[in-house]
Amino acid sequence: MLVKLREWDVRTAPADEIASLLAVLNAGLAVDLPDDPQWQADHFREYMAELMPGQRRKSWIAESDASLVGHMSLLGMADAGVIELLVDPRRRTHGLGRQLLAGATRWAAANGYTSLGVEVPGGTPAVAFYEGLGFRLAYAEIRSVLTVAAMDWPMIGEMAEGVGSGYRLEYHAGGPPPELLASYATAKSELPGAGGGSPTDPDAAALLRESIACLRRRGLEPHVVVALHLRTGEVAGLTEVVVPAQRPERADQYDTIIVPDHRGYGIDRAIKARMLLELRTAAPQVRQVQTWNAPDDHALLKINSDIGFRPDRQWLEFEADVATLLARLDS
Numbered sequence: 001m002l003v004k005l006r007e008w009d010v011r012t013a014p015a016d017e018i019a020s021l022l023a024v025l026n027a028g029l030a031v032d033l034p035d036d037p038q039w040q041a042d043h044f045r046e047y048m049a050e051l052m053p054g055q056r057r058k059s060w061i062a063e064s065d066a067s068l069v070g071h072m073s074l075l076g077m078a079d080a081g082v083i084e085l086l087v088d089p090r091r092r093t094h095g096l097g098r099q100l101l102a103g104a105t106r107w108a109a110a111n112g113y114t115s116l117g118v119e120v121p122g123g124t125p126a127v128a129f130y131e132g133l134g135f136r137l138a139y140a141e142i143r144s145v146l147t148v149a150a151m152d153w154p155m156i157g158e159m160a161e162g163v164g165s166g167y168r169l170e171y172h173a174g175g176p177p178p179e180l181l182a183s184y185a186t187a188k189s190e191l192p193g194a195g196g197g198s199p200t201d202p203d204a205a206a207l208l209r210e211s212i213a214c215l216r217r218r219g220l221e222p223h224v225v226v227a228l229h230l231r232t233g234e235v236a237g238l239t240e241v242v243v244p245a246q247r248p249e250r251a252d253q254y255d256t257i258i259v260p261d262h263r264g265y266g267i268d269r270a271i272k273a274r275m276l277l278e279l280r281t282a283a284p285q286v287r288q289v290q291t292w293n294a295p296d297d298h299a300l301l302k303i304n305s306d307i308g309f310r311p312d313r314q315w316l317e318f319e320a321d322v323a324t325l326l327a328r329l330d331s
Helices: 015-032 044-049 096-110 125-132 153-160 178-188 202-217 267-282 298-307 322-330
Strands: 004-008 056-064 067-077 080-087 115-121 136-147 167-173 220-229 235-244 250-258 288-293 310-321
Touching: 004 096, 015 044, 015 067, 015 080, 056 096, 067 096, 080 096, 096 115, 096 322, 115 125, 115 322, 125 310, 136 298, 153 267, 153 298, 167 267, 178 202, 178 220, 178 235, 178 250, 202 220, 220 250, 220 267, 235 267, 250 267, 267 298, 288 298, 310 322
Parallel strands: 080 115, 250 288
Antiparallel strands: 004 056, 056 067, 067 080, 115 310, 136 288, 136 310, 167 220, 220 235, 235 250
16 A cells, blocks of 8 residues: 655644544554553643653654554754654554654754664564664663552551651642742752752753643643751652553653752652552542663662562663664665
8 A cells, every 4th residue: 555654743733633643552552562551632632742841843644545554753852863653553564664764864864863762662563673773772671560459558658657857748739839949950950861950040940840831731740749858948859750641540650869968768768658648649540650760770679669569561762873774774
């Protein structure tokens, strides 16, 4: 069958194309990740369209007999791009994924991008696809999933109380309140690769505020628990969970960060346990929580295991040089 590729803008696409894209996404999930929940239409367009500060997106779709059978998205920042490729499972192994990737790579080369990255669930056909095109493994994480129905709630309650006497835990639906934004942003700067920060950096606080607003526009409702250092009032630790409108029964655990000067006081275990206690009331629709950890982060993996998270599969990040990839695709 003849396949036509064309540029596509999710912001202006007709509703039937949005529905078709959602159907392709769910068809792929059913084959590759059958235990994952299917995506719903609620805020799906917004999820694809809204961007964090400094990001830009370029998209293409593949059509056959007026039906959407594939989608390629390139999310760019500076000179690097992250790609997402979807192909209807019935059309795989026929070169469609390679066609979509080639078009995106040509555009990336023409617009100054030097590298492309992609996240791939382990144990799926996408691993061999990208490795076969010369993508190199840059990073591997472990995805773990917690099932709420199997929680030992008395134990979780005890964990939530196990923080040192010099700290107070607070829960905030929707993200940190305005008075904590600067200190929260400074704590976030402790993430590897995040750069530095200071409690009075207005740019960091403004960027955090806009990032949270973007999450909410995308239909992702943030929930945070912070540990406040009583003597200084600063954020000593934080943990974040986001509940997506598109699959509200499975929440995503985002960052858990303890500021170095406050490590060793039981904050990490206590804030994660407190979060689960709060979600039980604030988001009762959540049935599972998924999280990703580096395989050498033994301390956090142990805490997650004690709470009830169970390893699910590897999550792999591949990357490729644009010029090298384009030469391989065109060969």
